[in-house]
Amino acid sequence: MIEISNVIKKYYVGMPNELTVLKDICLSIPEGQFVSVVGASGSGKSTLMNIIGALDRPTSGTYVLDGVPLQEMTENQLSEIRNKKIGFVFQTFNLIPRTTALNNVELPLFYMGAGKGERRKKAERLLELVGMGDRMTHMPNELSGGQKQRVAIARALANDPAIILADEPTGALDTQTGKLVMDIFLQINREERKTIVLITHNPELAEQTERIVTLSDGNIVSDHMNKKMEGARV
Amino acid sequence: MIWENVLLAIASLRANKMRALLTMLGIIIGITSVIAIVTIGNAMTASVNNNLSSFGTNNITVFIREKSQNNFNIAGGIPFLGGVARPAGGAGGGGRQPVVRGSGNTSRPEDSDLISDEMINQLKAEFPNNVAGVALTNSVGSATVKDGEKYANISASGTNPDYLLSNNMNILEGRYLNQSDMDNYRNVAVVSDKLVNSIFPSGTDPISQQIKVYKTNTIEIYTIVGVYKYEASSAQVSTVSEEDATTNLYIPITTSKLGATQKNYSQITVVAKGDSSSVVSFTTQMQAYFDDVYRTNTVWGARVNSLETQLNSIMDVLNSIKLAIAFIAGISLLVGGIGVMNIMLVSVTERTREIGTRKALGAKNFHIQFQFITEAAIISGIGGIIGIILGTTVGAIVSVVLKAPVTVSILVTLGSVLFSMGIGVFFGYYPANKAAKLDPIEALRYE
Numbered sequence: 001m002i003e004i005s006n007v008i009k010k011y012y013v014g015m016p017n018e019l020t021v022l023k024d025i026c027l028s029i030p031e032g033q034f035v036s037v038v039g040a041s042g043s044g045k046s047t048l049m050n051i052i053g054a055l056d057r058p059t060s061g062t063y064v065l066d067g068v069p070l071q072e073m074t075e076n077q078l079s080e081i082r083n084k085k086i087g088f089v090f091q092t093f094n095l096i097p098r099t100t101a102l103n104n105v106e107l108p109l110f111y112m113g114a115g116k117g118e119r120r121k122k123a124e125r126l127l128e129l130v131g132m133g134d135r136m137t138h139m140p141n142e143l144s145g146g147q148k149q150r151v152a153i154a155r156a157l158a159n160d161p162a163i164i165l166a167d168e169p170t171g172a173l174d175t176q177t178g179k180l181v182m183d184i185f186l187q188i189n190r191e192e193r194k195t196i197v198l199i200t201h202n203p204e205l206a207e208q209t210e211r212i213v214t215l216s217d218g219n220i221v222s223d224h225m226n227k228k229m230e231g232a233r234v
Numbered sequence: 235m236i237w238e239n240v241l242l243a244i245a246s247l248r249a250n251k252m253r254a255l256l257t258m259l260g261i262i263i264g265i266t267s268v269i270a271i272v273t274i275g276n277a278m279t280a281s282v283n284n285n286l287s288s289f290g291t292n293n294i295t296v297f298i299r300e301k302s303q304n305n306f307n308i309a310g311g312i313p314f315l316g317g318v319a320r321p322a323g324g325a326g327g328g329g330r331q332p333v334v335r336g337s338g339n340t341s342r343p344e345d346s347d348l349i350s351d352e353m354i355n356q357l358k359a360e361f362p363n364n365v366a367g368v369a370l371t372n373s374v375g376s377a378t379v380k381d382g383e384k385y386a387n388i389s390a391s392g393t394n395p396d397y398l399l400s401n402n403m404n405i406l407e408g409r410y411l412n413q414s415d416m417d418n419y420r421n422v423a424v425v426s427d428k429l430v431n432s433i434f435p436s437g438t439d440p441i442s443q444q445i446k447v448y449k450t451n452t453i454e455i456y457t458i459v460g461v462y463k464y465e466a467s468s469a470q471v472s473t474v475s476e477e478d479a480t481t482n483l484y485i486p487i488t489t490s491k492l493g494a495t496q497k498n499y500s501q502i503t504v505v506a507k508g509d510s511s512s513v514v515s516f517t518t519q520m521q522a523y524f525d526d527v528y529r530t531n532t533v534w535g536a537r538v539n540s541l542e543t544q545l546n547s548i549m550d551v552l553n554s555i556k557l558a559i560a561f562i563a564g565i566s567l568l569v570g571g572i573g574v575m576n577i578m579l580v581s582v583t584e585r586t587r588e589i590g591t592r593k594a595l596g597a598k599n600f601h602i603q604f605q606f607i608t609e610a611a612i613i614s615g616i617g618g619i620i621g622i623i624l625g626t627t628v629g630a631i632v633s634v635v636l637k638a639p640v641t642v643s644i645l646v647t648l649g650s651v652l653f654s655m656g657i658g659v660f661f662g663y664y665p666a667n668k669a670a671k672l673d674p675i676e677a678l679r680y681e
Contacts, residue, residue, distance in 0.1 A: 055593075055594060055674050055675050055678075075599065076598045079597065079598045079599075080598070082593075082594060082595070082596045083595065083597075088594045088595065090678070094588075094591040094678070095591075096591065097249070098246065098249040099245065108595045108596055111595060111598070112596065155595070
């Protein structure tokens with residue numbers, strides 16, 4: 001459950017070039033919802049994602065994640081929140097280079113302090129889930145874009161987080177592979193009951209999600225349920 | 235957790251083998267030079283110690299010199315240093331005229347200023363429980379023993395029976411010179427087994443054989459009464475072949491001084507009884523005794539030196555030289571450490587995105603910091619181990635070349651590994667800290 005109330009994010013506070021990127025955002029996302037956030041470049045999408053992802057703190061307003069307010073937390077506490085509650089999927093995959101798919105997936109578990117056996121078992125299961133069971137020991141540079149992104153999704157799921165935060169996950173992939181990755185997200189949402197926040201500027205992708213939030217110039221200009229998908233969910 | 239970090243660091247270093255190796259090189263060179271220098275230094279001190287000890291630590295030298303030189307301690311060591319490069323058994327040969335050499339003055343003591351037989355007897359009477367004997371030597375000079383085609387180079391010295399006490403000469407056959415040889419001015423000699431092998435056909439009993447000693451313009455004939463075992467000194471860096479090496483030939487000191495104007499001695503060697511601490515205290519007593527004897531002499535005095543005290547001051551000097559060179563070598567280690575820091579900084583910049591990703595995945599600051607410090611410590615640690623192997627090898631080779639015993643100090647070796655890893659941690663700390671403090675958003679956006 002994500003509850004964002006009156007969040008304002010300013011850069012260069014108190015300076016002549018002060019910049020307000022998010023203007024009084026209120027957004028509530030219930031558990032298990034697949035939401036897409038759309039908007040043009042510079043609309044504040046990325047900043048919103050950073051705040052939802054606990055990478056950044058709002059200048060004012062509150063962000064409560066699963067009943068825990070995050071705005072006052074220290075850097076290390078935020079690290080812990082990211083580790084346990086949030087799974088990141090990036091446009092550029094961001095797999096750790098020269099590290100096997102398996103070890104990449106194990107990484108969040110490693111930072112949580114899980115034992116070796118547990119990490120290995122879980123990582124193997126997740127790689128099977130995303131269809132990468134036969135490439136576990138491959139290095140990132142031995143994988144195609146789609147394969148990398150699937151490993152990244154498995155990694156995002158490693159600590160069983162409440163939210164998967166995907167920032168343009170198909171942006172660097174061709175249409176065919178993009179569709180495959182999107183299908184995995186839909187599958188995860190359906191089968192693992194994960195809340196997914198998808199940030200994209202591709203309307204076609206957004207059309208496949210339950211709810212579409214449109215940002216423009218730091219404001220939410222539209223927030224509606226996707227009629228087409230509501231039927232599909234039930 | 236720690237082990238996995240180590241594996242992670244090794245994996246990341248293997249990805250950049252060449253760079254890791256070049257970085258290690260700095261540490262390798264630093265540690266190699268420190269270890270090599272310490273090993274060589276230890277070998278040399280051990281070698282000097284061995285050589286000096288072979289002259290007998292119970293020997294106390296008394297020599298005459300000008301009183302104005304009394305407080306110049308290092309000069310007092312010259313008679314010993316002069317003897318170092320000689321074959322064992324030639325202790326007295328090198329320091330025959332230390333007074334003149336040490337003082338840098340052309341004036342020579344009169345015979346009455348020197349130590350007489352009477353003074354020696356008085357000394358024996360004064361310290362009956364301390365004096366085991368008084369060794370006397372008089373260098374006659376180099377000569378050649380010839381018999382037809384066969385020859386052997388010798389250095390002849392006149393000695394008294396007590397001379398045998400003052401060095402660890404090993405008599406193989408016959409006897410050493412005795413009081414009767416002295417009293418009768420006999421032309422008898424104690425020679426080395428090497429000389430015997432050079433001059434006589436194998437199987438000949440050398441005892442009672444006569445040898446001809448060719449000097450610049452005289453030929454002297456001596457009868458062999460004893461043969462000692464020749465031992466090449468390890469400290470001797472000889473330019474001549476082993477075959478041509480000069481060995482000592484000992485004749486009665488009375489015979490050697492026949493016709494000489496100076497009957498007394500500028501230097502005597504008192505062989506003391508007891509252990510090293512009693513030798514040191516006896517040295518002090520004897521100095522006081524001789525100061526009293528020479529009380530009335532305005533120009534000349536006696537200086538009493540034991541090898542024990544000499545050895546200590548020589549070791550002190552050698553140790554400070556060793557330390558100074560090791561310190562200079564340590565500077566290269568410092569440069570190596572800066573190299574590690576430089577590469578770690580490059581690595582942090584290069585992997586900014588990776589650091590951002592790790593932070594997004596929940597890495598805390600200390601995780602990142604620990605990762606980079608581990609990498610730096612591993613580079614330095616591996617470099618240190620290679621350096622130890624190389625340094626010990628170099629040290630061992632040089633020690634063997636110098637014919638010194640190879641001594642590997644476990645303490646220095648362990649210390650070097652820890653020190654090099656410490657350098658890694660120290661110089662890795664700043665880059666690691668920089669990495670840990672990166673803003674995850676900035677780091678993720680880094681191109």
